[in-house]
Structures are given as structure tokens and as C-alpha cells.
Amino acid sequence: MAESGTGEGGKRAGGPAGGRGRRERRPVTAGPAPTEARLHEAALNHLARFAATEAGLARVLARRVARWAQRAAAEGMAPEAIAPVVAAGRAAAVAVARRMVAAGTVDDAAFAAARARRLSRAGRSRRAIAAHLAAKGVGGETASETIEEAGTDEVTAALAHLRRRRQGPFDRAPPEEAEAARAARLKAMGSLARAGFPREVAEAALDTDPAEAEARLIAARRE
Numbered sequence: 001m002a003e004s005g006t007g008e009g010g011k012r013a014g015g016p017a018g019g020r021g022r023r024e025r026r027p028v029t030a031g032p033a034p035t036e037a038r039l040h041e042a043a044l045n046h047l048a049r050f051a052a053t054e055a056g057l058a059r060v061l062a063r064r065v066a067r068w069a070q071r072a073a074a075e076g077m078a079p080e081a082i083a084p085v086v087a088a089g090r091a092a093a094v095a096v097a098r099r100m101v102a103a104g105t106v107d108d109a110a111f112a113a114a115r116a117r118r119l120s121r122a123g124r125s126r127r128a129i130a131a132h133l134a135a136k137g138v139g140g141e142t143a144s145e146t147i148e149e150a151g152t153d154e155v156t157a158a159l160a161h162l163r164r165r166r167q168g169p170f171d172r173a174p175p176e177e178a179e180a181a182r183a184a185r186l187k188a189m190g191s192l193a194r195a196g197f198p199r200e201v202a203e204a205a206l207d208t209d210p211a212e213a214e215a216r217l218i219a220a221r222r223e
Contacts, residue, residue, distance in 0.1 A: 055137025123160030127196035
């Protein structure tokens, strides 16, 4: 009596050895061209999840255009057909970002203020905050004004930095010997300097009483 569903050698008909077939991977297609309408929709989706600056949003959309171009090239589309779509897409990315600013959906100053407060509480110096904002596309003048208006307390930020590293007022077992204490202080000073804190700020933070240091950080978190 013939067995159904099996082939030669006991293998299941129509499949490889072991009875498990691999699903063929579908080729990735370039997909719809990145028109302004599609980039506008992509911008709304991005902003629903992330805060962004005008320049930052334009970069996100430009990367979307670049990814489309890569897929189109891999699919075999001619370079002369890809180039005008990419040029139009890049222009559309900038236009969409500007539209978001005009609509109030994107606000560089508000982004900078919120980010400056968060970074200061996390122990970042004003210099580090300014560098971060610049990388996110905030203009130098806007960044400077925002940091000043936010009133970021650098000593408190330095204390947050020291707390993460358990240095200075947060050293659970501060050395008692003078030489060891000096070495620990120099190490903490070096850490603060590399983080962008001025010398006078570093010294003020290191000289803060442990109880006061903890109280300042608690107060900063409540603001």
C-alpha cells in the first residue's frame, strides 16, 4: 500500500530534508518616491515620538530620501532617474521642516530649553549642553540665550556629575590621609574639567558639604 505525502528516502514531498521549508525572502523594493506629501506624513509620525529642531527634522527626512535612493539603485533604477527624485526630495525635506516651524509643531527655542534643563540635572556643564544643542541643530545664538534664560546652575550640575561617579561630597569612604585625599580631589577635578566645568565651579562643588550637596540635587529634581 503506497504511503501518501512522502517521497523518495522518506522525505516529505515538496520540501527539503527535515520537513521544514524556508520561506523565500521577498526582495526589498524602492517603494513610493519621497514626495513632499509623503515626507510631511513621515515628519508627523516622527514628531509624534520624538522632539526635534528644524534642522534635525530636515536631516531625518533627508536620510529617508537617501534610503529610498539606495533601494532604487539596488533595484536597478538608472542613476539619471534617481537623481531628480533625490534633488526634489531634499528640497521637500527642508520645506516640510519649515512648514512644521510655521505651524508651531517644531520650536527650536522650546526644544533647547527643555533639553538644557534635562542635561543640567543629569550633570552636564554649560559647555557640554551648548555642544549638544549645536549637534541637534540649534543655532548658537538661540542656544546661548536659552542656557542663560534657563538659569542652569553649574555647581548643582557639577554635583550631579560627582554623584554619578561617587566623588567629592558623595565619596562613601573618603580617604583620611592627606596625600590620598589630595589625589582623590585632583582626580575629581580632572573628571569635572573633562566634562567642561570651569575650575571655580569644580572647586565649589568639591567644597560643598555632603548634606547640602544632596539637598541641592533633590531641589533641582523638583524644579
